[in-house]
Amino acid sequence: MKKTLAAIAMLAAGLGMILAAWEITRPDLHQPTSRQPSAPEQDPTKRNREFFEKEIQPLVAAEDGRNRKAIQRAERRLDAVFQGYGTNVPKFAEALTSWGTKYEITKAMVYDWRSKTDEARKIPMRLFAETVVSDQKLNADITEIVAGIQSDFEASRDRMLSEATQRLKAADFPVLGMKTPDSHFLPSSTGSCGSRSRGEPGSPRR
Numbered sequence: 001m002k003k004t005l006a007a008i009a010m011l012a013a014g015l016g017m018i019l020a021a022w023e024i025t026r027p028d029l030h031q032p033t034s035r036q037p038s039a040p041e042q043d044p045t046k047r048n049r050e051f052f053e054k055e056i057q058p059l060v061a062a063e064d065g066r067n068r069k070a071i072q073r074a075e076r077r078l079d080a081v082f083q084g085y086g087t088n089v090p091k092f093a094e095a096l097t098s099w100g101t102k103y104e105i106t107k108a109m110v111y112d113w114r115s116k117t118d119e120a121r122k123i124p125m126r127l128f129a130e131t132v133v134s135d136q137k138l139n140a141d142i143t144e145i146v147a148g149i150q151s152d153f154e155a156s157r158d159r160m161l162s163e164a165t166q167r168l169k170a171a172d173f174p175v176l177g178m179k180t181p182d183s184h185f186l187p188s189s190t191g192s193c194g195s196r197s198r199g200e201p202g203s204p205r206r
Contacts, residue, residue, distance in 0.1 A: 051171060055164075055167045055171070056164050056167070059160050059163050059164050059167075060160065062160070063156050063157060063159070063160040066152070066156040066159075067152070067153055067156055070149050070152035070153060070156070071149065073148075073149075073152075074145050074146075074148065074149040077145050077148070078142075078145055081141050081145070085132055085133045088131050088132045088133070089132060091131040091132070092127060092128055092131040092132050095127045095130075095131055096124055096127055101123065101127065104123055105120050105123050105124075108120035108122075108123060
């Protein structure tokens with residue numbers, strides 16, 4: 001009998017220890033389980049702006065620098081052209097002050113006085129075109145310089161758009177020219193999208 005009571009006492013003590021240990025180690029159901037803080041989602045507008053400032057704006061600045069150099073080259077070409085004209089000015093002065101030209105101008109002035117014409121004024125203009133530069137030559141030289149700078153501008157813009165497109169694709173941005181909510185942060189080029197909406201010029205009618 002004594003052995004039975006002792007065994008029951010030991011069993012009760014063991015159960016008490018087990019219950020005490022479970023009470024200490026059990027989780028608190030009233031407290032929320034801890035979670036790892038998730039990374040906040042980045043604002044698309046902020047992302048586009050930061051990308052433009054970091055990746056696209058330097059390309060635009062580089063294009064501006066190339067265009068400035070193109071303008072400087074055009075200015076140097078223009079100066080060289082007019083310096084070439086200037087070397088012929090002494091020939092014009094010599095031709096204008098020759099006795100033959102003076103006689104021709106005097107004769108033309110008499111004719112102008114009688115017939116109310118303006119032939120005398122045409123003589124220096126003709127000599128200037130023959131010795132210095134003609135209107136046709138001047139227009140051709142200026143047109144060539146303007147065409148050259150336009151070609152430089154177009155090449156610079158094409159380079160900028162090509163590099164920008166590569167960076168946009170690498171960053172998984174929409175293709176240039178596509179309408180997106182934040183497309184005002186992205187550069188666009190005319191004709192970059194091949195599709196046309198109905199009603200636009202050149203779209204097939206159905």
